Amino acid sequence: MAAKKEIKKDDKRMAELNRELRSYINQIETLRVNITNIDALISEYRTTITTLQNLKDLGKGKEVLLPVGRIAQVSAKLEAVEKVVVSIGSSISVELTFDEAVKQIEKEISALILLRQALEKTMVELYGKVEELTQKIREHGREEATAEEGEK
Amino acid sequence: MEEKRQQQKKERNKQIEEFISKLPEGRKIYYRFGNLMVEVSREEALELLKKEEEK
Numbered sequence: 001m002a003a004k005k006e007i008k009k010d011d012k013r014m015a016e017l018n019r020e021l022r023s024y025i026n027q028i029e030t031l032r033v034n035i036t037n038i039d040a041l042i043s044e045y046r047t048t049i050t051t052l053q054n055l056k057d058l059g060k061g062k063e064v065l066l067p068v069g070r071i072a073q074v075s076a077k078l079e080a081v082e083k084v085v086v087s088i089g090s091s092i093s094v095e096l097t098f099d100e101a102v103k104q105i106e107k108e109i110s111a112l113i114l115l116r117q118a119l120e121k122t123m124v125e126l127y128g129k130v131e132e133l134t135q136k137i138r139e140h141g142r143e144e145a146t147a148e149e150g151e152k
Numbered sequence: 153m154e155e156k157r158q159q160q161k162k163e164r165n166k167q168i169e170e171f172i173s174k175l176p177e178g179r180k181i182y183y184r185f186g187n188l189m190v191e192v193s194r195e196e197a198l199e200l201l202k203k204e205e206e207k
Binding site for chain 1: 165168171172179183184185189200201204
């Protein structure tokens with residue numbers, strides 16, 4: 001009877017360890033998605049800087065196609081790219097000079113890189129915890145098997 | 153979690169407020185209402201920012 005109770009208690013511990021493990025794995029998955037989103041954003045911002053630079057180099061009067069929704073485009077004449085309207089968050093955009101705009105976007109990229117590094121660090125820590133927990137679960141399983149062998 | 157998000161939003165809005173305040177005179181400021189970008193004055197932008205924070 002006492003041995004049965006002991007095994008039951010062990011089952012509970014094993015379930016707890018498994019629950020904890022699943023939670024860490026879920027957190028890692030969430031972080032991975034966030035990092036992928038950040039990478040996409042960094043790439044988009046870098047493309048924006050390149051596009052702004054190209055538009056500036058092409059100069060005033062060049063014909064460009066303006067997207068109207070996803071499927072249609074209308075032509076327009078390019079003005080000098082001396083002023084750029086940049087979103088600074090919370091639905092607000094401001095008119096900046098070309099250099100200020102590039103600097104602002106670069107600043108955003110730096111902030112995203114810092115955030116990515118922090119998320120990566122957390123993910124490495126979580127991987128460590130997963131490793132530790134997996135080891136614990138393995139040991140626990142081995143102990144249970146030994147106890148069952150002893151009972152027989 | 154929600155509290156932390158609110159705190160982050162407050163900090164972000166404070167940075168935006170400082171950014172707008174430091175903008176040289178004559179620079180245009182826009183506020184996005186859905187798909188529409190509306191030109192607003194500096195004071196209107198700050199007021200909208202305050203309202204957005206209260207949401």
